[in-house]
Amino acid sequence: KAGVTQTPRYLIKTRGQQVTLSCSPISGHRSVSWYQQTPGQGLQFLFEYFSETQRNKGNFPGRFSGRQFSNSRSEMNVSTLELGDSALYLCASSQGWENTEAFFGQGTRLTVV
Amino acid sequence: DAKTTQPPSMDCAEGRAANLPCNHSTISGNEYVYWYRQIHSQGPQYIIHGLKNNETNEMASLIITEDRKSSTLILPHATLRDTAVYYCIVRVAEEYGNKLVFGAGTILRVKS
Numbered sequence: 001k002a003g004v005t006q007t008p009r010y011l012i013k014t015r016g017q018q019v020t021l022s023c024s025p026i027s028g029h030r031s032v033s034w035y036q037q038t039p040g041q042g043l044q045f046l047f048e049y050f051s052e053t054q055r056n057k058g059n060f061p062g063r064f065s066g067r068q069f070s071n072s073r074s075e076m077n078v079s080t081l082e083l084g085d086s087a088l089y090l091c092a093s094s095q096g097w098e099n100t101e102a103f104f105g106q107g108t109r110l111t112v113v
Numbered sequence: 114d115a116k117t118t119q120p121p122s123m124d125c126a127e128g129r130a131a132n133l134p135c136n137h138s139t140i141s142g143n144e145y146v147y148w149y150r151q152i153h154s155q156g157p158q159y160i161i162h163g164l165k166n167n168e169t170n171e172m173a174s175l176i177i178t179e180d181r182k183s184s185t186l187i188l189p190h191a192t193l194r195d196t197a198v199y200y201c202i203v204r205v206a207e208e209y210g211n212k213l214v215f216g217a218g219t220i221l222r223v224k225s
Contacts, residue, residue: 004156033212043157043200043215056212090156092213101147102213104156 002027004093004105012111018079021108025072025093031055032074033102034066037088046089049074050096081112115216116140116203122220125195131188133219135201138182145204146177147213148186150197150221157200157215160186191223 005024013019025032034046045058049068066076078085088109092102118136125131137146145164149157161168161175163184168175174187188195200218 035213035215042217043213045212045214048212058212088154092156101159101162103159106156 004091004103006089006091006105006108008108009106010109010111012113013081015081015083015112017081018077019081019110020075020077021089021091021110023074023076023091023093023105025074025091026095026103029093029095029103030072031094031096031100031102032068032072033092033094034074034076035090035092036060037090037107038084038086043090046076078110083112086110086112115214116205117201117216119199119201119216119219121217122222124222124224125188125191127193127223127225128190131191131195131221131223133186133188133199133201133221134183135185136183137201137203140181140203146175146181146184147202147204148173148175149200149202149213149215150195151200151218152194152197160199162204191221193223193225195221196223197221 007022031050033048035043037043048056052068063079068074088107090107091105094100094102145162147162148160151157161173163175177184198218200215202213
């Protein structure tokens, strides 16, 4: 069974640009969550999608958005990139959305210059 | 904010049991305790979770106190590959969906 796939693995962008990251969950999983990891703030929850609906949102500005497709694949978008957006972005896949274990991908390392 | 408190770091000798403590004194009755670990620059890996009873799987054992205010993750025979940051998480059940609130975790160093 394939794990959670995140693409791309590495990305370099310039301030002011926008970026789209992709996450393919484990087959059969319907919940996808996104997290940001930085040295200063640690792992922080961005948002969770289940059945194409955003179920929960963390405390991030509106520049961070996401969506989920009918096949459960998810994308997150960051617009007007800032230097502080440099981070490891992690996607987690769960079968349901009520106390089921989450399986993480390897992440996308975003560097904003 | 994370609802758990963990020591910042611990050392363990290879082949010995690693016992990682976690305090979660404000845990609610329907909240589970989850453990994840993260090896450098990789995504977190699920280890185990529990509600009230002790749990065991092929990776570890989870001991939860009767009052549920604390728990201990036990790696029975630690190896060098177990060196990682270990996160104890109380699974927050929101009205819609769930999220994981990570604290700083415990850096476990397994030494030969």
